[in-house]
Amino acid sequence: MRILIMEDDLGAAEAMMKGLRDAGHDTTHAVDGQDGLDAARRGGFDVLVVDRMMPRMDGLSVVSTLRREDDRTPVLFLSALGEIDDRVTGLKAGGDDYLVKPYAFAELIARVEALSRRRETGGVSTTLKVGDLEMDLIARSVHRSGQDIDLQPREFQLLEFLMRHAGQSVTRTMLLEKVWEYHFDPQTNVIDVHISRLRSKIDKGFDHAMLQTVRGAGYRLDA
Amino acid sequence: MAAMRLPGIIRTTPFRLTMLFLALFAAAAAAFLGYIYVATAGEVTRRADVEVSREISSLQAIYARAGASALNQALIERAATERPFLYLMMDATGKPVTGNIAATPVDPPGAEAHATFRVTETDADGAVVRRQAWGRQVKLAQGELLFVGADIGEAQGYVLRIVRALWGAGILVLVLGLAGGLLISRNVSRSLSGLQQVVSAVAAGDLNARAPVRDVGDEYDELASGMNAMLDRVERLMAGLRHAGDAIAHDLRSPLTRLRARLEAALIEVENGRADPTTSLAEALEDTDGVLRTFNAVLAISRLQAAGQIPNPQLFDPSELCAGLAELYEPLCEDKGLEFSVELSKGLKVRGDRSFVGQALANLLDNAVKYTPTGGAVMLRVRQRSSGEVECSITDTGPGVPEEDRARVVERFVRLENSRSLPGSGLGLSLVQAVAEAHGGRLDLDEGPGRVRGAARHPGRGPGLRTALIFPPAE
Numbered sequence: 001m002r003i004l005i006m007e008d009d010l011g012a013a014e015a016m017m018k019g020l021r022d023a024g025h026d027t028t029h030a031v032d033g034q035d036g037l038d039a040a041r042r043g044g045f046d047v048l049v050v051d052r053m054m055p056r057m058d059g060l061s062v063v064s065t066l067r068r069e070d071d072r073t074p075v076l077f078l079s080a081l082g083e084i085d086d087r088v089t090g091l092k093a094g095g096d097d098y099l100v101k102p103y104a105f106a107e108l109i110a111r112v113e114a115l116s117r118r119r120e121t122g123g124v125s126t127t128l129k130v131g132d133l134e135m136d137l138i139a140r141s142v143h144r145s146g147q148d149i150d151l152q153p154r155e156f157q158l159l160e161f162l163m164r165h166a167g168q169s170v171t172r173t174m175l176l177e178k179v180w181e182y183h184f185d186p187q188t189n190v191i192d193v194h195i196s197r198l199r200s201k202i203d204k205g206f207d208h209a210m211l212q213t214v215r216g217a218g219y220r221l222d223a
Numbered sequence: 224m225a226a227m228r229l230p231g232i233i234r235t236t237p238f239r240l241t242m243l244f245l246a247l248f249a250a251a252a253a254a255f256l257g258y259i260y261v262a263t264a265g266e267v268t269r270r271a272d273v274e275v276s277r278e279i280s281s282l283q284a285i286y287a288r289a290g291a292s293a294l295n296q297a298l299i300e301r302a303a304t305e306r307p308f309l310y311l312m313m314d315a316t317g318k319p320v321t322g323n324i325a326a327t328p329v330d331p332p333g334a335e336a337h338a339t340f341r342v343t344e345t346d347a348d349g350a351v352v353r354r355q356a357w358g359r360q361v362k363l364a365q366g367e368l369l370f371v372g373a374d375i376g377e378a379q380g381y382v383l384r385i386v387r388a389l390w391g392a393g394i395l396v397l398v399l400g401l402a403g404g405l406l407i408s409r410n411v412s413r414s415l416s417g418l419q420q421v422v423s424a425v426a427a428g429d430l431n432a433r434a435p436v437r438d439v440g441d442e443y444d445e446l447a448s449g450m451n452a453m454l455d456r457v458e459r460l461m462a463g464l465r466h467a468g469d470a471i472a473h474d475l476r477s478p479l480t481r482l483r484a485r486l487e488a489a490l491i492e493v494e495n496g497r498a499d500p501t502t503s504l505a506e507a508l509e510d511t512d513g514v515l516r517t518f519n520a521v522l523a524i525s526r527l528q529a530a531g532q533i534p535n536p537q538l539f540d541p542s543e544l545c546a547g548l549a550e551l552y553e554p555l556c557e558d559k560g561l562e563f564s565v566e567l568s569k570g571l572k573v574r575g576d577r578s579f580v581g582q583a584l585a586n587l588l589d590n591a592v593k594y595t596p597t598g599g600a601v602m603l604r605v606r607q608r609s610s611g612e613v614e615c616s617i618t619d620t621g622p623g624v625p626e627e628d629r630a631r632v633v634e635r636f637v638r639l640e641n642s643r644s645l646p647g648s649g650l651g652l653s654l655v656q657a658v659a660e661a662h663g664g665r666l667d668l669d670e671g672p673g674r675v676r677g678a679a680r681h682p683g684r685g686p687g688l689r690t691a692l693i694f695p696p697a698e
Contacts, residue, residue, distance in 0.1 A: 102515060154550060180551060184582035188589050193554040216505075 001025045001116050004045040006036030006062065007078065008054045016049070019105040020112070033057025040066055045073055046116045049108075052079040052090065060093045067094035074115035078103070087183065106171060106217030113168045130166040131223030133202065133210060135159065144202060154179070155198050162211070162221040171218035195219055237411045241404025245397060252393045260386055267378040271357040272337070278308050278371050279361055286363055294369075295321050308371050309342060309356060315366035327370045329360045336360055342374065355379045414443040418450060430458045464529050474521045475514065482510045520650040527579070527657040536662075538697055539577045541615055542567035542605045545584065549603055552588045560597035566604040571613050574697040575662040580615075583658040586651040587617045587690045595621035599685070611696035612664070616689060618671050623686040629668040655692065664694040 003025050007013040010031070017027040028045070030036035034056040040048055048066075052059040063075050077095040079086060087098045097111050128135040132145045140156060142149040151159060158179050162170065172191040176182050195211065203209045212220045286294040291312075298310045302323040311322035317332045319325070326332075328340035337359040344352050358372025417435050424432035433454060434447035489503030527533075549565045556563035573580065584603075591601045599620040608614055624632055633656045652666070659666040671687015 104512075180547065182547075182551075182581060182585075183578050184585060186551070186585040186589055188555065188592060190551050190555050193558050194551075196558075197554055 001046045001113070002028070002044060003047050003049060003112060004028045004030065004036065004039055005049045006030045006033065006054060006059065007049070007051045008032055009051070016105075016108065019109065023109050023113075025112075033059065033062045037062045037065060040071065040073065041069070043071075047112050048073050048075045049112065050075055050077055050095070052077055052081060052086075060090065063094045076108075076111055076115055104171075104216075106169060106214070107173060110169045110171050110174060110217060114165050114170065114174065128160065128163040130163050130221060131208075131210060133163070135163055142202075144206065149201055151198075151201060154194070155201065158194060158198055159202065162219065166221045166223065169214045169217045169220050174218070235408040235412055238404050238408035241400065241407060245400040245404065248400065249393065249397060252389075252396065256386065256389050256393070259389065260382070263382045263385065264379070267375050267382060268339075268357055270378070271373045271375045272359065275308070275357070275359050275371050275373050278373075279359065279369065282369060282371065283361070283363070286369075291363070291365060291367060294363075298322060306374075308373055309358060310372075311370040313368040313370075315368075317368060320367070322370070324370075324372070327360060327368070328358065328372075329370065333368065334360065335362050340372070342372075418443070418447060421450065421454075425454065430454065430461060459531065460529060466525070466528070468525075471518070471521050471525060475518055478510070478514045478517055482507065482514060485510060517650065520654055523579075523582075524650065524654050524657045527654075527661040530661065532663070533576045533579065533661050536574045536576065538572050538574055539580075541571055541573045541580070541613055541694070542569060544577060544581055545603055545605050545615060548581065548584055548588060551585075552592065552603075555592055556601055559592060559595075561592065561595055562600040564600070564602045566602070566606070568606045571605065571607055572697040573613050573662070573694045575694065579658045579661070580692070583655040583692060584615060584617070586655050587692070590651060590690070591617050591619040591621070591688070594688075595619040596685075599687075608693070613694045613696065614691050615694075616691035618687060618689040620671055620687040621685050623671060623688045624668060626670075632668070633666060655690075659692050659694075662694050664692065667691040667693060 001024075003020055005013055005016055005020075005027055007016065007029070008031055013029050013031075017029060020027050028039060030039045033054040036048075036050065036054070037057060039045075040062070048063075050059040050063055054062075059077060059079075063077075066073070066075075074096045075094060077090040077098045078101060079090065079098065080101045090098045096115055099108060099111055126136065126138050128137065134143045135156075136142075137160070142151055142156070142159065158175065161175065161179050172189065173185065175191050176185065195213075199209070199211045203211055210221055210223070212222055214220050282294060282297065285297050295312060298312055298321050301307060302310055307323065309322075309324050311324050311327055312320045313327065313332075314320055317327070319327075324342065328338040329336050330338070337357070339355065339357050341353050342356050344354060346352050354374055354376030356372045356374050356376070358370055360368060360370040363369055421432045421434045433451045436444050436447045436451070438444065486503075486507050489498060489500075489507065492498035493500045493503060545565070545567055549563070553563050588601070588603070595601060601620075602618045604614075604616045604618070606614055606616075633652045656666045667690070669689040669691070671685075671689050
């Protein structure tokens, strides 16, 4: 995956690029907004990681300019501004996700990968399939190896999110934001309990456990 | 001093307004005077005209009946009476024939016209007096000219005296007005100078300056109390910011010191080959996350306290929020063997920030689940109090908080002895309290359902704790 990073803090950019490269991605770095805009216009990137506050041109302007030029490349905003309003402003300007500094690498990589996947599965499909696990979005039913699995509505949403990002790590914060739509973090790991319930429903009685815990990151659904 | 102050007063708005008003008044007075003068002076002439015309008719009747010599005789007789008219009879060429004035004031002398003129008289004391007179000249049937005039000096003098009195009154009004203007503007300046002093003091950095309020209840008092209220608020905000800065510095210094010490120790261990760097780094990372969590919590608390209120309040349904939280926490309770129940009233509204309230309730639920032993119960309840306030309460059957400690546990970093073994930053309740206050509400801590008999056999049934977030009614 080709990732363009617009970040004026060189130390942070270097660490970020190293982390993304280790995860198997190509990275390009732009040191300010104008530089970043020029690079983004040349195209060929799967995801843009944009710092909100940069010299010459701020992140919001870069992204809204790109969106006006009909560039739909997914954008992950990075910002030291973490208030709800700031998040909303970022998403309104055309950002697809918003990550508050400081962040864990696992979180960054998970979100970048989630964004690129989102574009690939842009088409409308009514069923999801990961390995022998199948989800019918219309009938709201789930089967594994032809066996019915009965899920609560929230469990269904949780599994849907995991299936849409199959093979990728998703963090607890991502699940809380995308599945529960909460933008605060409970101190206890409430998410873990929900995951273990889901796990007992989809993995119990099967040889192969699909729902994996990724140490230091979160969870991953594997085929 | 007075000379120094006068120009200042002249520049004030009240003084200028007084001057403008005085000028308008003077113009009105002048118009009034002019009208009075024209009206009374006209009246004097008109009355003279009536009298003179009557005399002329009477003389013309004599002339018509008995001719010029009879008229001549009549004029001589009438000129000799007390307060006579002024007569002059002239032949057709205008040469005076008889009368008590020397020449006709009419110009040209042969015309039929009227004229205002002056007569000179010598009064009883021998002083020469010039008085105003008015007369009319007519042509008689044989071509002789007859002029009859009347002395209007006395009436005219009366009018002049009135005019003079009016002028005097006008000047008096102007002087009084000017003095009044000066007084009013000095008074206003004095009222405003108190406010001005406060403004300059604040501009110079003294936030303690307050405008004097005289308790008269006038607009200056209103302005002064408004200004004082504004300054109170500014001072509170400044104090809040200062406090926030101090608090962040204090709250972060200790965990950062801990982190640094741990890293330093780890470095020595790794250098001596006694420890695995991976473990040390993982521990350091965990510590850093702890510092960041503390930082975020402290920042949120400080921002809420500094702002004093929620920045963009919106109406939301607390029951709907709690239903979501209940769904999030229910499995956690079940896993821990806690009985979890929910009681939500419908149709309630709270004005505020859904996310902050969610965080606060999550903190309370976290605590309830964390401190209640297996076998206990947790209840989440949303209801409207009879006062109209909306109450979101969480009741557990855990060990509770002794009454004497309840005020203390909401303070930052206060953790009770028996909770030290459990993870926690000691900031949870402080944040809840800050959220409650920013919503104009409060956080209440009470005893739960109370100790049950034979508590020893029911480890999950302590006295319990009831925490309630109480919001004012959303109008």
